[in-house]
Amino acid sequence: MIKPLTCPVCNKSLPPQVTQNSGVFPFCSARCKNVDLFRWSDGKYAIVEDLAQRPDILQEILENDLFSQSDEEEDSY
Ligand SMILES: [Zn+2]
Numbered sequence: 001m002i003k004p005l006t007c008p009v010c011n012k013s014l015p016p017q018v019t020q021n022s023g024v025f026p027f028c029s030a031r032c033k034n035v036d037l038f039r040w041s042d043g044k045y046a047i048v049e050d051l052a053q054r055p056d057i058l059q060e061i062l063e064n065d066l067f068s069q070s071d072e073e074e075d076s077y
Helices: 030-041 055-065
Strands: none
Touching: none
16 A cells, blocks of 8 residues: 655655655655755754654655565564
């Protein structure tokens, strides 16, 4: 089960060219990634906290996308 990926900054669906290898994942664009970095560095509330506080979800997303990667750490189950 893979939930539709949405940008944690603008909440839009990630464009198909954005993958975990694209350098901006899980954001829709470099702009949103920078917005998030700025929010963190500024010490303000960040919309991305949902993913930031749930690394298990992010890990699940990555594992589901990395079809045959088998050396992921599995210490949470
Ligand atoms: Zn975005």
